[in-house]
Each structure stands twice: as structure tokens, then as C-alpha cells.
Amino acid sequence: MTLSVTDIQALRRAYLFSGLDEAEFKAVAARATSVGLEAGQNLFFQDQPVTAFYWVAEGLIRLYRTSPQGDEKVIDLVGPGRFFAEAVLFMGGRYPVNALAQTPSRLIALDGPSFKAWLAEDANRCFRLLAGMSARMHKLVNEIDSLTLMKGTDRLLQYLLDHSDPDEQGRMVVDLEAPKQVIASRIGVKPETFSRLLHKLRDMGFVEILDNHLVIKDPEQLRQARID
Amino acid sequence: MTLSVTDIQALRRAYLFSGLDEAEFKAVAARATSVGLEAGQNLFFQDQPVTAFYWVAEGLIRLYRTSPQGDEKVIDLVGPGRFFAEAVLFMGGRYPVNALAQTPSRLIALDGPSFKAWLAEDANRCFRLLAGMSARMHKLVNEIDSLTLMKGTDRLLQYLLDHSDPDEQGRMVVDLEAPKQVIASRIGVKPETFSRLLHKLRDMGFVEILDNHLVIKDPEQLRQARID
């Protein structure tokens, strides 16, 4: 499917394509296709051959792995404006994770081989990609040491602080974009534990729970709490 | 310091430089310098500006982070033939980890800016780097889910299997290249726990402990044990 005008305008601002002139960008957009997914629909599975990578226009994509025992670990939740699976193009050629639409989503698919050809035309394009991958590696390294160095509560706090935005009244609000069990897996605890941790924070007066979003009472205080 | 002949020959086979012709490689080698480190000497610290990246000719480099509480987490142990910190060139420009010589080491330093200029000359060079980074990202992702999905014993087994090599008698041997506490941090447990786990494996008849190297009795059996 070809791209809508609004998608094209949004994609224009993605980090990989900023800095292109109009003609260059048109060449990219011409080769991109649009993919619609319903909630719960799988885009690709772990170990499948790589054909394309994606940019999220709308929705939320869950990247996860499954253990031999059937347990699931959510590696990342990818929201609008972000790329995923772009790193994998240069490896052996198999996706390292499963991808599933957490909510109804619209993606822009960029074909692997033709994207590589496009990259090869200009090293600056490669540099942008390298910078993006580098940033992602930093995030993974952070993830690793918070999994080893910090306890469940700390990781939850970190997650909340990372995902909080001010609402119209200036309060810091966290929108729990995915079901609680998915977020639990994302921060590396079981759903039961997640529930308990959240209620502990409420009882301590740090947050207020309103359905599927939270209000952080005093962000500064929370940041402190992470260290003790 | 300029490079020794043997270092140059070894560097020639590194993944980033394979596929270059003699003249091209010479241009690279001319800009590289040799760095010697004693055991325990720091090469760079977390959050320092990036000036160069490195290739290990000899020795073992420990990449680690420290938490505000002073705890240490070993992210990786980099041995001969591997690069490190090459990804970070393209980011903000600060090292995300500390680097320390675990044993007396000799490194080859490649200057950041001039390496970037060299990369820009040919997109294929970028592609090699991209592939290398991609591989490293896979490893990090694997790391993350083994930290969440598996228990200490499993991670130890995985580490042993990943680091075992056949000796002259055909037995699978693991050389504990770093002090046990460092390996413990690498697999994400405390030294005490590491010691106990290792002895448990010995008592179960899986391995034999000889000073600072282990003999794996039955590799196939171990691989099985990881799943139960």
C-alpha cells in the first residue's frame, strides 16, 4: 500500500531522513509501503528471515522473546516515531525477537535490500544509522545494569519517571499504554509482583492510581527515593 | 607508539579490515597507535569524552559500570581480536562504561575523527561496522533475557558452555581468565553465590575444579541440564 500524505510528512522528520533534500526523500518514500495491524496481530516472529524494517506511524508494537519454558520477556515497546528492526538488516538475516501489535497500529515498511542500496550511496546516511544504533546500545547497557544492580521497586520507579509527561494541570502523569502484565515483563517482574509494587507506592503516598494511568505526586521526591 | 609487525598482521584479519587491499589497510595501520597497559590500569572512565576506540592485541579488558551505591557490574570482558568502544564514536561522545586492564594488555588505538573520515570514503566499510554492531546488539538482547528468564545456575552453565574449549586430551575445558569475583559480576551474581553455585556443580558431578580452570565432564549433559 502506498503512504498517506500525513505519514509521509511524519516520516520526513525521522532521524534517518532528516537532512535529505526533497528529491532524495521522495526516492525513499516511493519505496516504502504502509502496513496496518490489528491489536494482537503478529508482524514477524523470532528467527524468521529479515525482509524489511519498520517505522511506527501510529500504535504500539511489542518486541518480545519467549523462553523454552514458554515464559515471555518484553524487550521493548515501540511507539510512534521510532524505528525497529533496522539494526538486524546487517546481521545474519533473522529477526532476534517477535513483534506484535499491542494496539491497532499503522507501520511504514522499508524494504531491506533496497534500503541497503540506498544507504550505500552516501556514507552520511550510514552515519545517521550508526548513531541511532549506538543510542540503542546505550539503552540496552543501561537496561542490563538496572536488571542486576537494582531491585524491582527501583526499576518500576525508573520506568515511571522515564514515561511521565505533564498533563494540562502540570501534574506528572504516566500513561500505562499496555496492559499491566506487559509492563511488568518489560521491567522484569511477574504481574503479581508488579501489582504489589504499584500498590506499595500508592500506600507510601508517591503516586495516585487512576485506571490505566498514574499521577506522580512529587517527581523530585521519587527521584530521591530511587537512590536510598 | 607505532605498531609491531605481528600486531599489524593480526589487525589485518579483524572483521572491520578484512576485504581491504594492501594499500587501504596500510592507510589504516599508519594512523593506529599501540597502547600498553599494566594489570589494574584504567584506560578510560564512564562519561569521559570519546577520543578513540580500541582493538585488543593481547590481554583482557574489563568493561564495567558502577552504581551510585558503589556496586560494580561487569558488562563485558574483551579478549584478543575483539574491538570495543567502536559503537560509541557515533553517539554523544562519552564512554558509557569504564575500561580497565584485567591482565597486562596491549591495545591498538584507532583515533575517532580520522576513523570516521576513513569510513566515509566507502559505504562498504560502514556496512561491516554496522554488522559488527548488530551482532553485539544481539548479544546484549540475549543477555537481557537470560538475566530475567533464567536463574543464577542457568546463567553460570551458559557462561561455562560459551567459554569452553577442547584441550589436547579432547576434554572441554573452561579457562577462568579473570578472578572469580569478576566472572561472578559478569553473570550477575555475588561472589559468594558464584562460589556456592560452582561447588554445587562439582558436587553434582558436572565439572571438576582445578585451580583457575574447570573441566566439563559431559557437555551434552550440561546442555540438557540448562532446560530442566
Added chain:
DNA sequence: CGGCAGTTTGAGCACGATCAAGCACAGTGG
């Protein structure tokens, strides 16, 4: 209404951390 998925709550347990002590070994200095 019943069935189902997601969430919460409770009770018990296991893994691994913490605190603390002991041991082996190497290096240092009297």
C-alpha cells in the same frame, strides 16, 4: 447469564543477598 482475560490478594517457599567469620596465600617489614 456464563465465560474469559486481566488484575488483585493471600500464603508459603526458594533463591540469592547480606553479614560475618575463617582460610590460604603472597608480599612486606621488623
Added chain:
DNA sequence: CCACTGTGCTTGATCGTGCTCAAACTGCCG
């Protein structure tokens, strides 16, 4: 040569976090 010190590894006892198993509760959709 022997105490003294420091370091790395081991062992023991205790404790806490978070998992497991199980049950109840919620909202939602057929």
C-alpha cells in the same frame, strides 16, 4: 624467619525480595 597485612575464595547463618500456587474479584463480550 616470623608476625603483620591484604586479598581472594570459601563457608555458615540469617533475612528479604520476588516467584509459585491458588483463589477471588473485576470488567467485558458473547
